[in-house]
Amino acid sequence: MGRSYQIIMLENKVFSCFVFYSVLLVIKMYIIAIITGQVRLRKKAFANPEDAQRHGGVQHFREDPDVERCRRAHRNDMENIFPFLFLGAVYSLIGPSLVVAHAHFLVFFLFRVLHTVAYLCVLRAPTRSLAYVITQVPCISMAVQILACVFWLYR
Amino acid sequence: MGRSYQIIMLENKVFSCFVFYSVLLVIKMYIIAIITGQVRLRKKAFANPEDAQRHGGVQHFREDPDVERCRRAHRNDMENIFPFLFLGAVYSLIGPSLVVAHAHFLVFFLFRVLHTVAYLCVLRAPTRSLAYVITQVPCISMAVQILACVFWLYR
Amino acid sequence: MGRSYQIIMLENKVFSCFVFYSVLLVIKMYIIAIITGQVRLRKKAFANPEDAQRHGGVQHFREDPDVERCRRAHRNDMENIFPFLFLGAVYSLIGPSLVVAHAHFLVFFLFRVLHTVAYLCVLRAPTRSLAYVITQVPCISMAVQILACVFWLYR
Numbered sequence: 001m002g003r004s005y006q007i008i009m010l011e012n013k014v015f016s017c018f019v020f021y022s023v024l025l026v027i028k029m030y031i032i033a034i035i036t037g038q039v040r041l042r043k044k045a046f047a048n049p050e051d052a053q054r055h056g057g058v059q060h061f062r063e064d065p066d067v068e069r070c071r072r073a074h075r076n077d078m079e080n081i082f083p084f085l086f087l088g089a090v091y092s093l094i095g096p097s098l099v100v101a102h103a104h105f106l107v108f109f110l111f112r113v114l115h116t117v118a119y120l121c122v123l124r125a126p127t128r129s130l131a132y133v134i135t136q137v138p139c140i141s142m143a144v145q146i147l148a149c150v151f152w153l154y155r
Numbered sequence: 156m157g158r159s160y161q162i163i164m165l166e167n168k169v170f171s172c173f174v175f176y177s178v179l180l181v182i183k184m185y186i187i188a189i190i191t192g193q194v195r196l197r198k199k200a201f202a203n204p205e206d207a208q209r210h211g212g213v214q215h216f217r218e219d220p221d222v223e224r225c226r227r228a229h230r231n232d233m234e235n236i237f238p239f240l241f242l243g244a245v246y247s248l249i250g251p252s253l254v255v256a257h258a259h260f261l262v263f264f265l266f267r268v269l270h271t272v273a274y275l276c277v278l279r280a281p282t283r284s285l286a287y288v289i290t291q292v293p294c295i296s297m298a299v300q301i302l303a304c305v306f307w308l309y310r
Numbered sequence: 311m312g313r314s315y316q317i318i319m320l321e322n323k324v325f326s327c328f329v330f331y332s333v334l335l336v337i338k339m340y341i342i343a344i345i346t347g348q349v350r351l352r353k354k355a356f357a358n359p360e361d362a363q364r365h366g367g368v369q370h371f372r373e374d375p376d377v378e379r380c381r382r383a384h385r386n387d388m389e390n391i392f393p394f395l396f397l398g399a400v401y402s403l404i405g406p407s408l409v410v411a412h413a414h415f416l417v418f419f420l421f422r423v424l425h426t427v428a429y430l431c432v433l434r435a436p437t438r439s440l441a442y443v444i445t446q447v448p449c450i451s452m453a454v455q456i457l458a459c460v461f462w463l464y465r
Contacts (some may be wrong), residue, residue, distance in 0.1 A: 004455050011463075015465075016463060016464065019400055019456060019460055020457065020460050021458055022396065022400075023397070023400070023453050023456050024457075026393045026396065026397060026453060027450075027453055029389070029393065030393075030446065030449070033389060047382055048382070048429075048435075049432075050432055050433075050434060050435045050438075051435050051436075051439070053435065054435040054436065071368070074389065076387065077384075078388060078392070079361075079384070082392055085396045147446075
């Protein structure tokens with residue numbers, strides 16, 4: 001098997017499109033983690049005594065507002081990008097048109113990136129909240145379409 | 156392709172059943188996020204200085220017990236619903252009977268909803284903890300069945 | 311359907327290999343949750359007033375360094391294992407060689423376990439950070455290979 005199945009999945013253009021944006025968003029999350037680590041080193045604010053010990057002493061085992069901001073951005077990503085990974089994958093299987101599906105994925109991707117930029121660069125409120133609300137639109141849309149599809153099949 | 160593959164996935168009744176409850180649980184998580192936002196506005200307790208500034212002043216950049224409760228409920232959902240999205244999807248592929256699989260998904264769904272209600276409405280302990288323990292039963296069951304299936308194929 | 315589709319998925323040896331390590335990692339996360347609960351009971355430090363009330367009084371509604379350590383380990387797992395569940399599943403579909411794919415999954419698994427042990431047992435820095443960095447190598451590798459595959463198909 002392998003080859004044949006592989007081709008089935010990847011020749012689903014909607015699925016490939018979804019995978020493209022999803023992998024970029026996962027990489028975006030990894031970048032937040034790297035930034036968090038850099039801010040911890042620069043501000044000397046570590047989450048664990050053993051890390052603080054290694055970087056100058058246990059007094060550096062403390063919270064820092066900039067580190068907490070990174071962590072909030074990261075947590076918000078988990079709350080929103082992980083559900084997207086699920087909804088987008090299932091949505092790809094219910095046969096949407098490529099154009100419509102692409103619009104869903106692109107809107108989510110762009111405004112999720114804006115959300116992160118607004119968070120880390122402290123853009124003026126309500127930029128970040130608006131970006132969040134807009135990313136929810138394709139997610140709710142996909143959720144509703146998936147439920148409709150399941151209902152239609154088994155009514 | 157598209158159509159044919161789509162039909163393969165959705166004519167797997169176990170998978171469709173899993174998708175149905177999973178999407179409802181994702182929507183449940185979105186609702187917790189909305190509630191958190193409403194509580195933040197009502198209690199005037201914001202996670203970021205720029206949000207507080209917009210809603211009356213930087214003194215509203217503070218924690219609030221009701222907001223923290225919502226955030227704990229949301230985090231607990233991430234710790235448990237996200238693994239379910241993975242286990243349930245794989246479990247749907249190992250060919251369980253629809254009745255048994257449905258029981259797994261339904262128990263997880265119902266007690267996960269109870270968990271959220273118990274969290275947000277401060278139901279008496281140990282309601283919430285019991286709901287959590289019961290949701291773990293179908294998860295562990297699915298995990299064990301998946302491992303058994305993989306072993307059986309490649310022993 | 312059912313049977314035939316099931317066999318397609320599970321006869322993808324790379325996918326089965328991925329599923330094996332992924333389910334073990336999910337179980338590892340469940341174990342952290344159990345440990346957190348045990349530490350809460352032992353140290354009498356509860357996240358909710360209603361839990362504290364049940365275990366001796368509202369003064370036990372408090373934070374504890376050992377509990378917070380467990381929670382940091384759990385959160386770090388969410389930040390890293392959940393993306394792996396996505397990347398690994400998609401990576402299994404792009405037809406990598408079993409040996410190479412197995413190496414990716416095994417490295418991630420082993421160093422993720424080491425990360426948890428280093429966290430909970432307070433191993434000397436930078437053991438934990440090194441384990442984290444090493445687990446990122448297969449993840450970045452899979453992400454790049456997936457993107458390359460999507461590009462190659464649709465260039």
